[in-house]
Amino acid sequence: MGILSLILVFLFDITLCYFEVPKMLKNKMHRELWVFFVILFAGTLSAVLRAIDRNLVPNPTEWVMFVYEPIGTFFKELF
Amino acid sequence: MEKIKITNHQLGALTAIATAGTGIIIISGNMAKFAKQDAWIAAIAGILLGAAVIAVHIYLGSLHPDKTYLEIFRYAFGKWIGNLFILAFLFLCFIAVTHISHFMAAFMVLQYLEETPYYAIDLLIVIVYVIALQYGIGTIVRSSESFVYLISFLFLLSMGLVFPNIKVDNLLPVLEEGIKPVIAASLYLISYIAFPNIVIGALYPNMKPMKGAGKAMLIGYFVGSLSIFTVVIMSMLVLGSSIVGRVPFPTYLLAKEINVGEVLTRLEGVVAGIWAITLFYKALLYFYNLVIGTSILFGLKEPKKIVLPYALLILILMNIVLPDAFIEEKFNTVAWPYFIGTFGGVMPIILIIITKIKRSKSTKTNN
Numbered sequence: 001m002g003i004l005s006l007i008l009v010f011l012f013d014i015t016l017c018y019f020e021v022p023k024m025l026k027n028k029m030h031r032e033l034w035v036f037f038v039i040l041f042a043g044t045l046s047a048v049l050r051a052i053d054r055n056l057v058p059n060p061t062e063w064v065m066f067v068y069e070p071i072g073t074f075f076k077e078l079f
Numbered sequence: 080m081e082k083i084k085i086t087n088h089q090l091g092a093l094t095a096i097a098t099a100g101t102g103i104i105i106i107s108g109n110m111a112k113f114a115k116q117d118a119w120i121a122a123i124a125g126i127l128l129g130a131a132v133i134a135v136h137i138y139l140g141s142l143h144p145d146k147t148y149l150e151i152f153r154y155a156f157g158k159w160i161g162n163l164f165i166l167a168f169l170f171l172c173f174i175a176v177t178h179i180s181h182f183m184a185a186f187m188v189l190q191y192l193e194e195t196p197y198y199a200i201d202l203l204i205v206i207v208y209v210i211a212l213q214y215g216i217g218t219i220v221r222s223s224e225s226f227v228y229l230i231s232f233l234f235l236l237s238m239g240l241v242f243p244n245i246k247v248d249n250l251l252p253v254l255e256e257g258i259k260p261v262i263a264a265s266l267y268l269i270s271y272i273a274f275p276n277i278v279i280g281a282l283y284p285n286m287k288p289m290k291g292a293g294k295a296m297l298i299g300y301f302v303g304s305l306s307i308f309t310v311v312i313m314s315m316l317v318l319g320s321s322i323v324g325r326v327p328f329p330t331y332l333l334a335k336e337i338n339v340g341e342v343l344t345r346l347e348g349v350v351a352g353i354w355a356i357t358l359f360y361k362a363l364l365y366f367y368n369l370v371i372g373t374s375i376l377f378g379l380k381e382p383k384k385i386v387l388p389y390a391l392l393i394l395i396l397m398n399i400v401l402p403d404a405f406i407e408e409k410f411n412t413v414a415w416p417y418f419i420g421t422f423g424g425v426m427p428i429i430l431i432i433i434t435k436i437k438r439s440k441s442t443k444t445n446n
Contacts, residue, residue: 005198009391016387024384032384035377043391050395054402060174061400065414072413 002051009047013040083217085285090292091299092227093220093360094279098303099230100361101179102271104186104330104354106307107314109411111324113264116250118320119312125265126304129273132424133300136276137293139427140283142434148280149372155433165376168422172278172369175419176393177400179362180204183355184397186328190351197398205394207359208366212386216285219363226356231302233349238309240337240346245316270416272304274423278364281371330354366393 017040024033049056085093110118143151149168153161184200192200211219254261279296286292314329317336323329331354334347369389374382401407 012391020384020387029380029384031377032379032381035373035379035385036388039373039385039388039392043388043395046392046395046399050399054399057396057399059399059402060170060396061178061406061410064170064174064418065406065410068414068417069409071417075417076413 006047006051009044013044016040083215083285084287085216085220085282085292087287087291087295089220089224090279090282090286091295091302092224093282093364094276094296094299095227095303096223096230096357096360097276097279097364098272098300099306099357100271100275100303101182101358102268102307103310103357104328104350105182106268106271107311107323108326108329110264110268110311111315111320111329113267114260115255115324116252116315116320117254117261118264118323119250119308119315120254121261121264122268122308122311124261125268126272126301126308128265129269129304130297130300132269132273133276133297134293135427135431136280136423137296139431139434140280140286141293142431143283144286145284147283147371147375148277149368149375151280151430151434153375155430155437162376164426165372169369169372169376171418171422172365172372173393173396174400175275175365176208176362176369177397179358179365180208180393180397181401183358183362185401186351186354189327190331198394201394201397204359204362205390205397208363208393209386209390211363212366212370213383215383216282216367219360219367223360226360230353230356231306233353234306234309237334237337237346237349237353238313240339240343241313241317241333244336245313246319247316249316249319267412267416268307269424270419272307273300274416274419275361276300277419277423277427278361278368281364281368 020036021033024036046057107118110121114121139148139151143154146154149165152164152168155161156164180201183204184197187200188195188197211222276296310330310333314323314333317333318329322332326332330350331347334350335345337346338344366389370382370386373379373385373389379385401410
């Protein structure tokens, strides 16, 4: 199951690059290209990590909790 | 993405849907946890306080009619610190998209498609976001304009049919534990219905002259929050606070009570449909902010190019962000209200003050 999803993700990456990258190069949109690749790389990386073990993927919810939990607990005790 | 002017009616419809948004099916449960049977008093207080928050958003928009909310950050804090704030707001949008989409998928798995894997439903949800964003903001607001009537009709139908089941005793005793829990519940409500409306800030440059637009936003806000109030008071009246505080989707349970002559039953599907539509628009607004914000941050000319890579990232992380109910509960009570409060409540006020100071300085030097 994990392998199949990974193949699908890579297929998606390749198709997307095949259609989008030549267009962006032709129109000289280098900034778009960079951002496009960074986000696509992040997505693919998290897919690979997810296929290995779901605990490997960093969880952004926990980052928010790390910052806001002290504030939240403070206000919770206030009421 | 494109310079499309939004009519005031469209803006009102979008605001109404975004306000009803996430809250419509779950908010009464969380409010009952805080304020028990007084949740309806908290709802009135929260809605009125929320109107003040919306007024602040409108005023901020009227100070900068040609800038999006994110561009105001750069104006106020300069390039570097402004970019940091934009990055933080993008992070908020990302969290919100993944969480809201996860709510939808979790609801579907819990109530209807019990044996379907999460990713199958997630994929469908994300595909619809991508299609909507590729059509652009003009199509999104026009579709919201037509959906708002459908939603209102179905909502009034389901709430009207459940009306015979009310028991007024469920609201007694009033203010049993004093005023403090009511304040807590109303502040919690604002974090669902008022602060998130800052996502409409991405549409400031697309609005018609801000005066009429502000009125439209306020009317839309009151329409949306009226539905929230109806949901809260009806679930209190029909189910009672002890049940409402324990189930994950109280409004869904409320619609299950509908039984007109053994013929008209199972209207809970209608409520689920309403929720699906409002949630979709709310997540879509966050996604739009994410894409627009990224293109502002890096100075991109064609934001539509990065929709699909983001869709992949959101699809994968949708299942990661909320691994269990414990974290979900904790995040929704101690982190999310303050996170969105920073950007939807505190930050607009700071931005207004900075704008005022900057403008008064520049007029002085001109004189």
